[in-house]
Amino acid sequence: MNITHASFVTVPVADQDAALDFWTRTLGFQVTADRQMPPGRWLQVAPAGAQTVLTLSGPGMGGFTPGSAQGIMFATGDVDADCERLRAAGVDVEGPDELPWGRMAQFADPDGNRFMLLTEKEGD
Template sequence: MKISRIMTITVLVADQERARSFYVDSLGFDVRTDVRMGENRWLEVVPPAAETSIVLHEPFPGTTAGSSQGVILESADIDADVSALRANGVRVEGPHDMPWGRQATFADPDGNGFVLSATSVRSG
């Protein structure tokens, strides 16, 4: 195989505009792409200087908003990031000390769950 990277992760949201506000205003992400394609809207956000982006998409048939869980976001300063999230009105659990580092969890307005990790888990 020649798979070389993860380009995007799709997160299903009920209201793309509300999600855009959360990811940009509360998390500090940048909008990479925001275009309409017929009745669909491709709304892609990304942490500053990151490669992998998140597509905020309306649910596909048979799926529901808020069904994404466990996407891990890396933080260089988890305490400062948790404080900033809380100042932006985000309900955050943690940070907690774990065997692999420190982590905190939070959800977007639709209930999509994220882990904020002070270290990234990588295998060599």
Template sequence: MTQLDWRIELVPLAVSDVDRAVRFYGDEVGWSVDFDHTVHEGLRFVQVTPQGSACSICFGVGLDMLPEGSSQFIQVVVPDADAARAYLQERGVACSEVAELDWGRFVYFSDPDGNRWALQQIVRPG
């Protein structure tokens, strides 16, 4: 039997204001806005990718990927929670203190639409 590679490459977000979301993820958080195209009136697709990630997020108008008013919770693995927090703070993004848990060190932040992010530094037991 042939082994299949399963790669998650795109996660949709629901946003109420696409331009505000582009500014938040592109300008504030500093992620790459890979694609922002209005196909026609009522259909706009935006794709944003964090540095070093094989997975992107998308949002827009007329995509019908998520129910209106819904939100996501996405967890991202980072090499250093303190560095990730410092990066967000330097860019003016409101975020939590580093939470020390048995299964990792976490920093949390949210976008203006309530989509929540957990940045996890994996900690392996000694």
């Protein structure tokens, strides 16, 4: 196999503009694509330098239900600092918790899609 990474992950949202505001202002992601395509707007965001982007899929784009994305994991160098920043922005965050593989926390976007933040233990 020659697969190197996931190109994008679909995050179903009810309102692409509201989702864009959350991902760029709250999480500091950058817009990697924003254009009209049949059947609707193609909107993608990602952390700086990321290989995998999030496609913020609005109504009519693929038949996904807003809030149905679950278990998407983001790696971070400092889960505690990221949790503090999210809480300061009004995001409900669970954790972080100490686990055998590192420190992990969970949060949801305004549509109810669930994400995890992980700082792996060194050597894992």
